[in-house]
Every structure is written in C-alpha cells, then in structure tokens.
Amino acid sequence: MEQVHPQRKWQDYFGFSTDHKVIGVQYLVTAFFFYLVGGAMAEVMRTELATPDPDLVQPEFYNQLMTMHGSIMLFLWIIPAGAAFANYLIPLMIGTDDMAFPRLNAIAFWIIPPGGIFFLCSFFVGAPQAGWTSYPPLSLVSGVWGEEIWILSVLLLGLSSMLGAFNFVTTILKMRMPDMDIHSMPLFCWSMLATSALVILGTPVLAAALILLSFDLIAGTAFFNPAGGGDPIVYQHMFWFYSHPAVYIMVLPFFGVISEVLPVHARKPIFGYRAIAYSGLAISFLGLIVWAHHMFSSGTPGWLRMFFMATTMIIAVPTGIKVFSWCATIWGGKISLNSSMLFALGFLSSFLIGGLSGVMVASVPFDLHVHDTYFVVAHFHYVLFGGSVFALFAGVYHWFPKMSGKMVNETLGRIHFILTFVGFNLTFLPMHPLGLQGMNRRIALYDPKFQAMNELVTIGSYILAVSTFPFLINIFWSLWKGKKAPRNPWRALTLEWQTSSPPIIENFEEEPVLWAGPYDYGIDTESVDGDEEVDDMLAEVAGSS
Amino acid sequence: MQSSAVNESQVVIDSQQESGHHGHPDHRMFGIILFLISDSMTFLGFFTAFLIYRAIMPVWPPEGTPELELLVPIINTVVLVASSFVMHKGQVALKKNDIKGLQLWFGITAVMGVAFLLGQSYEYFNAEFGLTTNLFASCFYALTGFHGLHVTVGVLLILSVLWRSRTEGHYSSSSHFGVEAAEIYWHFVDVIWLVLFILVYLLQMS
Numbered sequence: 119m120e121q122v123h124p125q126r127k128w129q130d131y132f133g134f135s136t137d138h139k140v141i142g143v144q145y146l147v148t149a150f151f152f153y154l155v156g157g158a159m160a161e162v163m164r165t166e167l168a169t170p171d172p173d174l175v176q177p178e179f180y181n182q183l184m185t186m187h188g189s190i191m192l193f194l195w196i197i198p199a200g201a202a203f204a205n206y207l208i209p210l211m212i213g214t215d216d217m218a219f220p221r222l223n224a225i226a227f228w229i230i231p232p233g234g235i236f237f238l239c240s241f242f243v244g245a246p247q248a249g250w251t252s253y254p255p256l257s258l259v260s261g262v263w264g265e266e267i268w269i270l271s272v273l274l275l276g277l278s279s280m281l282g283a284f285n286f287v288t289t290i291l292k293m294r295m296p297d298m299d300i301h302s303m304p305l306f307c308w309s310m311l312a313t314s315a316l317v318i319l320g321t322p323v324l325a326a327a328l329i330l331l332s333f334d335l336i337a338g339t340a341f342f343n344p345a346g347g348g349d350p351i352v353y354q355h356m357f358w359f360y361s362h363p364a365v366y367i368m369v370l371p372f373f374g375v376i377s378e379v380l381p382v383h384a385r386k387p388i389f390g391y392r393a394i395a396y397s398g399l400a401i402s403f404l405g406l407i408v409w410a411h412h413m414f415s416s417g418t419p420g421w422l423r424m425f426f427m428a429t430t431m432i433i434a435v436p437t438g439i440k441v442f443s444w445c446a447t448i449w450g451g452k453i454s455l456n457s458s459m460l461f462a463l464g465f466l467s468s469f470l471i472g473g474l475s476g477v478m479v480a481s482v483p484f485d486l487h488v489h490d491t492y493f494v495v496a497h498f499h500y501v502l503f504g505g506s507v508f509a510l511f512a513g514v515y516h517w518f519p520k521m522s523g524k525m526v527n528e529t530l531g532r533i534h535f536i537l538t539f540v541g542f543n544l545t546f547l548p549m550h551p552l553g554l555q556g557m558n559r560r561i562a563l564y565d566p567k568f569q570a571m572n573e574l575v576t577i578g579s580y581i582l583a584v585s586t587f588p589f590l591i592n593i594f595w596s597l598w599k600g601k602k603a604p605r606n607p608w609r610a611l612t613l614e615w616q617t618s619s620p621p622i623i624e625n626f627e628e629e630p631v632l633w634a635g636p637y638d639y640g641i642d643t644e645s646v647d648g649d650e651e652v653d654d655m656l657a658e659v660a661g662s663s
Numbered sequence: 664m665q666s667s668a669v670n671e672s673q674v675v676i677d678s679q680q681e682s683g684h685h686g687h688p689d690h691r692m693f694g695i696i697l698f699l700i701s702d703s704m705t706f707l708g709f710f711t712a713f714l715i716y717r718a719i720m721p722v723w724p725p726e727g728t729p730e731l732e733l734l735v736p737i738i739n740t741v742v743l744v745a746s747s748f749v750m751h752k753g754q755v756a757l758k759k760n761d762i763k764g765l766q767l768w769f770g771i772t773a774v775m776g777v778a779f780l781l782g783q784s785y786e787y788f789n790a791e792f793g794l795t796t797n798l799f800a801s802c803f804y805a806l807t808g809f810h811g812l813h814v815t816v817g818v819l820l821i822l823s824v825l826w827r828s829r830t831e832g833h834y835s836s837s838s839h840f841g842v843e844a845a846e847i848y849w850h851f852v853d854v855i856w857l858v859l860f861i862l863v864y865l866l867q868m869s
C-alpha cells in the first residue's frame with residue numbers, strides 16, 4: 119500500500135512558498151502569462167504591417183509595441199521560463215530535497231510579477247520607444263519616464279535572474295546526492311551551470327550600463343550623450359557584453375531540455391555526454407568574447423571586427439557539436455512521435471536554420487548589408503522562437519505529468535505542434551528574403567513592393583496566435599479531467615521519475631537509487647540485480663515495450 | 664487531517680530554513696562568494712567604461728577640470744585598509760570564543776567605516792565640480808558614489824553583527840557565518856577602493 123505523503127494543495131501555488139517545485143510552477147505560469155501579453159503586442163504589430171502605411175496604429179505606438187514586445191519576450195518570458203525548469207528540475211534530478219537557498223529562491227520569483235506589472239505600467243506614461251536595446255542617444259530623447267521604467271524593470275528582473283543563478287550553481291555543485299559525481303548528473307544541470315555562469319558574469323555589467331544611462335536620463339550627465347561630450351559607443355559595448363551572453367542565457371537551458379527529452383523518447387543513450395556537457399561551457403566562455411558582432415556597423419575598427427567575426431564563427435563549433443550529438447542520439451532510435459518529441463524535432467530543424475543564418479550575419483560584409491533589416495528579425499526569431507520556445511514546449515509536454523500528476527491529451531498536443539510549426543515558418547521564413555531585399559526593421563511603414571510577402575507573414579502570425587488555444591485547452595482539460603499520471607510514464611531514467619507525480623513535499627519518500635546512468639537506455643543493466651528495489655525499477659522502465 | 668499534516672510540515676520547513684537547511688552543510692559562504700564575483704563585475708563595468716573614456720577622449724581629464732585634492736582620500740585609504748586588519752582581529756577573537764573581543768574590534772571597524780564616509784562627504788561638499796560639470800566629474804561621482812554605497816552597506820552589516828552578538832550564544836567559535844560574511848564583504852570593498860583610488864585619483868596626476 120502507498121504510504122500517505124504530504125502533497126501540495128492548489129492554494130499553495132498562489133502564495134509565498136519556499137518549495138522549489140511550487141516556485142518552478144509559479145515561474146512557468148507567470149512567464150507564460152507574459153508570453154501571451156507579448157504575443158498580443160506582436161499580433162497588433164503584424165496587423166499594422168499587413169499594409170505598407172501606418173494606418174492601424176500611430177508610428178510612435180508601433181515603436182512602443184515593438185520595444186515592449188521584445189523586452190517582455192526576453193526578460194519576462196524566455197529567461198524566467200528557463201529559471202522555471204531549473205527550479206523545478208535541479209533538486210529532483212540530483213536527488214535532493216530543495217535548493218541551497220530556498221528563501222532567496224522565493225524572493226527571486228516574487229520580484230518578477232511586480233516587476234512585470236510595473237513594466238507594463240509604462241504605457242500610462244508613454245512606453246519606451248528605443249527598442250529592447252535602448253541605445254542612446256535615441257533612448258535619451260524619446261520620453262523620460264517610459265525609458266526610466268524600462269531601466270528599473272530590467273534592473274529588477276536582472277536581480278531576480280542573478281539570485282536564481284546563485285542558487286542553481288550552489289545547488290548543482292554542492293548538493294548532489296552522495297553517489298552522483300559531476301559526470302553522471304543529467305545534462306540539464308550542466309546546461310544550467312553554463313547559463314548561470316553567464317548570468318553571474320554578464321548581468322552586473324548591464325546593470326552598470328543602465329545605472330549610467332539612468333544618470334544621463336534623469337540627472338543630466340552625459341556618459342553616453344555625445345551632445346555633452348559622452349560616447350554612445352561605450353553603452354553599446356557594455357550593453358552587448360551582457361546581451362550577447364544573454365542570448366545563450368536564453369537558449370542554453372533549452373539545450374538542456376532537449377538533451378533530456380530526446381534520449382527518453384528515442385529510447386537511446388545520449389550521444390556524446392561529455393561533448394554536450396563541455397560544449398555548453400565552451401559556448402559560455404566564447405559567448406563572453408563575441409559581443410561586438412552586434413556593432414559591425416557602429417564604426418568599429420577593421421581589426422576589431424575581424425577579431426569578433428572570428429570568435430563568433432568559432433562558437434558555431436561547440437554549437438554544431440551539440441546539434442550533431444542530438445541527431446546522432448535519435449539516429450536509429452525507437453522514436454515515439456508524441457507531442458514532446460515533435461516539439462523537440464521542431465526545435466532541431468528551426469534552430470538549425472537560425473544557427474546557419476547566425477553564421478551568415480557573423481560575417482562582416484554580409485552583416486553590413488542586412489544590418490537593421492528583417493533578415494536579422496528572421497534570424498533571431500528562428501533561434502528564440504524556433505529554438506527556445508519549441509524546446510520549451512517539448513519540456514512542458516515532457517514534464518507536465520510530473521508537475522501536475524495528469525497526462526496531457528496527445529491529439530491536442532499534436533494539433534498544437536502542427537499549428538505552431540506551420541505558423542512559425544510562415545511568419546518568419548519570408549522575413550529572410552524581405553530583409554535581403556532591404557525591408558527595414560523597427561518601423562511601422564515600408565515600401566509597397568513588399569506588401570504581398572508581408573500579408574503572408576501576417577497570416578502566419580495569426581496561425582501562431584490560434585496555436586495557443588489547443589495548448590491552453592489541453593492544459594486546463596488535462597488538469598481537470600486528464601488521466602492520472604504514473605510516477606514514470608515515459609520510462610525515463612533521471613531521478614525526478616523515481617518519485618510520485620507530483621512529487622511529495624520534500625521530493626523523495628526515500629533516498630533515490632542511482633541504479634543506472636541518466637541515459638542508459640537499451641543498455642543491459644541486469645548485472646546490477648540482486649536488489650529488489652532495483653528489480654522493481656527495471657521492470658517499470660522496461661515497461662510495456 | 665491531511666491539511667494539518669501539510670501545515671505542520673510547512674512550519675518545520677520554514678523553521679529549518681532559519682538555520683541553513685536541515686542536515687545539509689551550510690552553503691551560504693559559497694553563495695556569498697558567487698555574489699562577490701558578480702558584484703566585482705559591476706565595478707569592472709564601471710572601471711572599464713572609465714578607462715575607455717580616458718583612452719578615447721582627446722583631452723583627459725577634460726579641459727577645466729580642477730586638480731583633485733589628495734589629502735582626504737589618502738587619509739581615507741589608510742583608514743579603510745587599516746580597518747580590514749582591525750576587523751580581522753575581531754574574527755580571530757570569535758574563533759577563541761571571545762565575544763567581547765569580537766564586539767570591540769568590530770565596533771572599531773564600524774567607526775572607521777563611518778569615518779571613511781564622513782571623509783567622502785567632506786570631499787563631495789568641497790569639490791570644485793558638480794555631477795554634471797564634465798565627463799570626468801560625472802565618472803568621479805558615479806564611481807565613488809557606488810563604492811560609497813557599498814561601504815554604507817558594509818557598515819550596516821557590521822552593526823547588525825554587533826546587534827546580534829548581544830544575544831548569548833548567537834555567535835561562537837563554531838557558528839560564525841554572519842561574522843565571516845561581513846568580513847569578506849568588507850575586504851572586498853576595501854580592495855575595490857584601492858583600484859578605484861589608483862584609477863580615479865592617482866592616474867589623474869600629471
């Protein structure tokens with residue numbers, strides 16, 4: 119008979135809790151809310167862009183939407199969503215009962231909702247218009263208070279992400295269960311180490327830049343204002359010193375998710391465990407020395423451009439190692455095309471395209487041609503949406519049974535995938551040729567010759583909007599009426615599947631057992647028999663197949 | 664029944680967090696070190712910006728910047744460096760379970776910290792340039808101001824250690840996280856000051 123263990127009640131998810139699982143879910147739901155907000159803004163922009171003239175919204179309002187959409191998607195959706203998985207999974211995966219600093223963890227989360235609402239309030243005073251990059255002098259002349267709210271919100275959200283990172287690093291390095299050495303921990307933990315290193319080293323530099331920008335804005339200094347003897351290029355360097363690593367902060371956690379999802383649903387060991395683990399660290403390190411590839415057209419001297427072009431292209435090597443390892447992992451596997459796997463495959467294909475266009479814009483002559491055009495918009499949506507968001511959904515479908523104790527509806531999940539995949543490509547693929555032909559980004563009007571293609575893009579974006587409905591219906595329906603999830607529905611080997619679904623308050627009824635590596639699928643583990651408990655688990659994982 | 668079990672375990676969880684975590688070793692020092700690494704990157708950002716300005720501006724400091732008065736900052740430097748040693752004596756005293764010693768040396772450190780802040784304010788009030796006079800002036804106030812903020816936080820940390828040390832048994836030779844955290848933070852602020860002093864004061868001398 120099952121022993122009765124304390125479970126969380128639903129009310130617990132709405133209050134201050136120091137349980138990493140509650141916090142993880144809180145992060146995920148909050149981030150998803152902001153995804154819908156940012157997405158709605160994108161739909162207004164796309165509706166505006168269906169015609170060449172700015173007839174639906176005023177150009178200033180377009181700029182505000184563009185700025186808010188970008189900033190919300192990055193600081194309130196993707197980064198917190200990465201922290202959501204990290205919070206939920208790290209302690210479970212390493213077989214411990216919570217984070218190293220549970221209270222700090224709760225504080226890190228509770229900064230986000232007020233920070234996000236404060237950010238949205240900028241609409242009342244004239245939202246910022248200078249793009250998510252807030253380059254001076256533009257950011258100094260387009261409305262003081264909206265810009266200041268942008269600065270304060272980003273500082274707050276940055277603080278939250280740093281507090282999270284302290285927790286992740288300490289937990290991963292110091293709290294693994296006794297038998298788990300660093301080379302037998304799940305790859306998701308490795309990816310969070312790499313991510314957190316970037317957060318810890320990069321975010322403070324952004325904070326420094328924003329503090330100085332704030333002085334320029336409010337106190338009349340001229341750090342970045344050429345009119346007063348300052349230099350805007352210094353801002354660009356400081357900003358990108360954080361914000362290039364930030365793109366890895368936004369994608370590395372989801373690399374980790376993919377490394378977990380693929381082996382389970384392909385029933386094969388991960389290919390190149392150490393290669394994937396260390397290539398993540400290599401990406402972090404290289405990520406810190408490539409920032410000026412965003413400044414090829416900012417008067418950066420030739421020799422410096424050469425340097426940053428070279429380092430940027432070198433990043434393609436560890437990234438390629440990962441992609442090849444993932445392909446090799448599913449190669450010849452016994453793939454089950456469930457919702458999680460479909461999104462993971464969607465990730466692989468879209469991220470590949472985003473990665474390739476990334477290498478293209480890394481090349482100085484090419485970048486000078488497409489800088490500030492829709493080619494760049496296409497590129498970063500392929501990595502952020504096609505990469506991070508697809509992997510994120512793969513993770514949601516993979517861990518939803520664990521988080522909620524309910525199975526999702528696979529049919530709705532597949533409909534969600536197909537709509538997302540079709541809508542995504544229809545929205546962002548045509549932006550490549552649009553950019554190559556010279557359609558500028560960040561502006562509400564364009565040359566009428568681009569109209570046909572823009573109509574296509576707008577239709578694609580509506581399909582994307584529709585795609586969220588099967589997802590939401592699925593989630594609510596499954597929570598309400600879904601089939602009860604067993605503790606290990608995917609017959610997976612990582613430790614989070616060794617406890618009940620959802621896990622009890624301190625995670626494990628008894629010490630979890632490391633009876634196999636995290637990815638030893640299809641490997642003969644019978645040699646460890648003799649232990650009854652291990653036999654039970656073997657039977658469970660061997661399951662129906 | 665079920666709900667009371669939940670509440671109870673919640674209470675247990677919460678009280679355990681007060682003192683590290685149940686059974687787990689205390690990782691707070693590790694966390695503090697991560698924080699200091701991060702914080703030093705903020706200063707690195709400021710310092711690098713300052714050095715870039717210095718390197719790219721045709722005239723540095725810009726025309727018309729008055730000479731910096733060095734007497735007060737030199738005294739300040741001596742006070743701050745000395746305070747690090749004084750503070751360390753407090754920690755050594757604690758390791759011998761000498762709470763009175765801890766209080767004495769930390770008390771002196773706090774006084775020295777306040778003296779530093781007073782010196783800094785004196786400088787601000789007597790400087791011949793304001794925040795917006797020119798780029799150098801702005802950097803001067805931003806850098807020393809941000810550092811001064813750190814000193815203030817440090818003094819508050821020391822005072823809170825003093826406050827808690829009045830409770831019998833709060834600190835002992837085996838339980839001293841708060842004391843060590845305050846100390847390592849103070850040393851950090853001290854080292855940052857030395858770099859800042861060289862960059863902002865000494866490099867400006869011609």
Ligand code: HEM
Nearest residue numbers: 157160163184188191196249250251502503559560561579
């Ligand atoms: C719902 C689907 C989405 C649509 C239809 C969409 C559409 C757009 C549009 C029209 C722009 C403005 C282009 C311009 O005027 O330059 C834009 C910018 C941007 N989007 Fe999206 N987007 C979507 C999802 C996302 C996601 C998921 C992310 C990140 C995770 C994201 C991140 C950004 C960023 C960073 C910018 C740049 C803002 C700036 O220029 O400052 N978008 N997007």
Ligand SMILES: [Cu+2]
Nearest residue numbers: 362409411412
């Ligand atoms: Cu970059």
